[in-house]
Amino acid sequence: MTDPVRQPRSMRFRGRSYIAFVLTPEAPIFDWLADLDAWTRRSAGFFVGKPVVLDLSAVNLSKDAIAHLVAELQTRDIRIMGIEGANPAEIGPELPPVLKGGRPAGALDPVNGAAARTVAPTSTPSPGSTPAPATPEPSSLLLESPVRSGQSIIFPQGDVTVLGSVSSGAEIIAGGSIHIYGTLRGRALAGSAGNSRARIFCHRAEAELLAIDGFYRTAEDMEPSLRSQPIQAWLQGDVMLIAPLN
């Protein structure tokens, strides 16, 4: 059987944003690497499988020095997916691509170790066609069914509202605020994209962990009198406050 003549299919290329962890080396590189080693000894395997971007804006490195640094990180099981803050002319084809237009997304999230900076590659329109008019991205997410143990809802664009409960072992990670009308037994991480004004509201708090913009509290640090109560949590400076809702 021979294939019938194939019509060339039109290709669509879309841009998409992801949260990546950003490493910012400082001069002297040798000392910085030593500090990194000391840190990873305490949190072995932290970077394994995580997308990492290398921000070189704080240092001035030659092409060879950059290649050497990337190789050094590779030996530490840190895979660099892109380089930021470097002159594209310095980055040869053997190095990860240069990324631009990253948006800060707050400090390192202590829980999932992910949120650090949103990397937004610009979308590449398909050749020969006008890009589709961009529909505004929804800035809130509504979940009508309970969030079960083991499920992870990640919505960096904005608020998340859950009508049911969030089970123990489930997590909600939102760029904005989190509203839970059932019982929160799992984790809620609001303001993950660096929004310190984000809040967490829930109808009944039995949370394992609450986090806003990287500041977190575990169940153990929460006032026992707030347990099973309707609560809200917000940030005042570097302190997370939790109060009953009434």
Place this chain on the structure above:
Amino acid sequence: MAQVLVVTSGKGGVGKTTSTAALGAALAQTGQTVVVVDFDVGLRNLDLVMGAERRVVFDLVNVIQGQAKLQQALIRDKRLDTLWLLPASQTRDKDALTANGVARVIAELKEKFDWVICDSPAGIERGATLAMRHADTAVIVTNPEVSSVRDSDRIIGLLDSKTEKAEKGERIDKHLLISRYDAGRAARGEMLSLDDVLEILSIPLIGVVPESEDVLRASNVGSPVTLCSPASGAARAYSDAVRRLKGENIPMTIPSDKKRFMEKLFGRRAA
């Protein structure tokens, strides 16, 4: 149209196999044809609980790999001629199950039987996901304790995302069966209350099986409790669960073992 039902839980030791046998026998007693399929390849137990361990020649893996026909592997129950068993292999592991092979066997079973009951292995890996893959209905077996409830919650999440029905955008019917319930321990607060379990899992309840020596005895003699001691609290709980599965609306009770209670009383007096 045949119904494919998966009995699953996430956690091990909560009573999946016992419940599969008891529900299968209770369904078969209503006159419908039932096959119970053991998906716990490598750690098969359903044949023991059904009392068919000495009659196994071919198994699920043989059928999947084309070494035997389905007819050769099916074992008919000696007590109920509407009840059949498709045993698992004890010498292989879960990797012997292929997605296509399982789909083919389930499709073939659906033509022959009114009910196909899949006894899922514990865990959330290959064996468990393949057992639930083609299900229309799920019975989630849960003990009233936190670890079991959390694992069941995880399994419900998988049922809503990894099954064929879920991938087509349909909803799989989920029913909760609470097993090993001890009214005394629940009253003393040593177990989660039924209300707590229902609140956390938020799926409809089809039965509460009391912790009972009859269940243990039934497993040891190789007979589903619904056949072995039909008057026991556990057997009545399973029979009621089957009626609810078939859509009957009967009030929820927790059948207790009156006989056992009398024995206890008697035993105490004698001592």
